[in-house]
Amino acid sequence: MSDIVYIGMDLGTSRTSITTSTGVRTTVWSYVGYAQDHVSRKHLGGRDKVFGEEAVQNRMAVDLVRPLDKGVIQDDEKSRHAVRDLIEYVIEQAEIPTGSTIYGVIGAPAEASVDSKAHILAAASEFMDSIVVCSEPFSVAYGLDFLADTLVVDIGAGTVDLCRVHATMPKAEDQRTHHFGGDAIDARLTELLTENHPEAQFSSNMVREIKEDHACVGTHMDPVVATFPVKGKPTEFDITAEVSEACSGIVAPTVEALQDLIATYDPEFQQKMRNHILLGGGGSQITGLSRAFEEALVEYGGGKVKSVEEPQYAGSNGALKIALDMPEDFWQEFIEEQETQA
Ligand SMILES: Nc1ncnc2c1ncn2[C@@H]1O[C@H](COP(=O)(O)OP(=O)(O)O)[C@@H](O)[C@H]1O
Ligand SMILES: [Mg+2]
Known part of the structure; x- marks a missing residue:
């Protein structure tokens, strides 16, 4: 078999990042701009589509698509196509040697990782040989080895995703999402x-x-x-x-969701979890946010909150780590399933 390259991808509402086992990491705004006509194509130097910041800067000349806008892939052909193009683009940026076998873990907003999972798999399977889709706050926790009794709050653009981590893959009841991001x-x-x-x-x-x-x-x-x-x-x-x-405006809905996840957890471990709250995502850089959450949690019994060090890459680094730890059998099973379906 050809050499295996593992990749971790953070497919966010505003930014998509990739970290690879070949030591590359890069990020792009989650926007795709499609040329509207031959004039706009000429303006784009003959290209049919542009990505990221370039797409936003040329928004007057292109059809601008932000496919994960609200935290899920919009159920239309245009959004599904844009996700595919976005994934193709970031993988190109990662300059993976041609002919490699690619095993990837894709972290997506919590709702997208469930509701849009089939779309993500369909889009990514053109470019990867075997794929796992997981919820992004979980990949953040995994990357930092916070696998037990941790609450991760991933503050993105379209969504704020909260996830309870307790040494297994999180289930629906372990997650909450609100849209004040x-x-x-x-x-x-x-x-x-x-x-x-x-x-x-x-x-x-x-x-x-x-x-x-x-x-x-x-x-x-x-x-x-x-x-x-x-x-x-x-x-x-x-x-x-x-x-x-x-x-x-971000404080009240987040504290409410935090409190809900704590209150519905095993009572013996609630205290430990409330003292282990981790903030990630671009929004975690708001000054004073950890403190504001801690103050708001006082009336519910208190808590300790801290921010991850590299909000931009915490998700894709964690996804890569999941990929590296995944047993080979697992990847093979996915490949066999795909072959059977085909
Ligand atoms: N220094 C900062 N302070 C506050 N918000 C920030 C900062 N840097 C980025 N953001 C915001 O973080 C959000 C993007 O976070 P990110 O985790 O990349 O989102 P997503 O996962 O949804 O793609 C955007 O709303 C952006 O404006
Ligand atoms: Mg994110």
């Missing part, structure tokens, strides 16, 4: 800025960038001053209160 913060911030500063001009991209630079919850916050044009003239605005209020 990064995108919802952006939407709320846009709303507040529009209400409070109707004269300011800004785009959703600008709002997201401001959030990524200054996101903070809690009372001790550095002032946030943004420059927006007013009738074309650059003007400064103090938007500290708006940023703080928009970011704070």
Whole structure:
């Protein structure tokens, strides 16, 4: 058999990352842009499609698809096709030697890992020989060797996925998802800025960038001053209160889901779990978030929360680790099943 290359992929609503056993890791925004006509194709240098940031920057010239937008693959041909193209693109970026046998673990938003599993397998099986789809918070925990009595909170753009980890593959009852993630913060911030500063001009991209630079919850916050044009003239605005209020929206629904997962767990181990809460995903970089969760958990008996060190790659690194630990029999079983189906 040819050489085996193992890959871990984090197929997120806003970002897709890959880590390979050949030592490559790379990330791309989860967007695909398709040329609309021959003019836009010419504009794209003769290409039919572009990916990631380039697709977003050319959004006026392409049909922009964000296939995992709401945390599942939308059930239309366009989204399914875009997932396939996105997976093909990231695997190309990983420069895996041709002819390799590829075994991959794909971590996806919790709901997608169940509801869209068949779509993900169908899309990825064109490019990988054997595949496992798992929920992303589980791959984050696995990568950090947190396999027992841990609660992982993966704060993405479209979804916030929570997962109880207790030394087995998580089941549906171990997971909760809510939709007040990064995108919802952006939407709320846009709303507040529009209400409070109707004269300011800004785009959703600008709002997201401001959030990524200054996101903070809690009372001790550095002032946030943004420059927006007013009738074309650059003007400064103090938007500290708006940023703080928009970011704070994430706390209540997350604490509610955390508490629910703790309360329905074996009572003997609840204490251990509440003291082992791990934050991952891009949104875990909001300053003061661990502290805000700990404070909100006090009335339910307290808890200890900490953030992963590499939010961007924690998911794909963990997925690679699952792949490396998976027994060969398992991969073979998948291949035989595919062959039987074919
Ligand atoms: N420094 C930061 N502070 C707050 N939010 C951030 C920061 N960096 C990225 N984000 C947000 O994190 C979200 C993306 O997180 P990610 O884990 O990549 O998402 P997904 O798994 O859904 O693709 C986006 O909403 C992005 O704006
Ligand atoms: Mg993610």
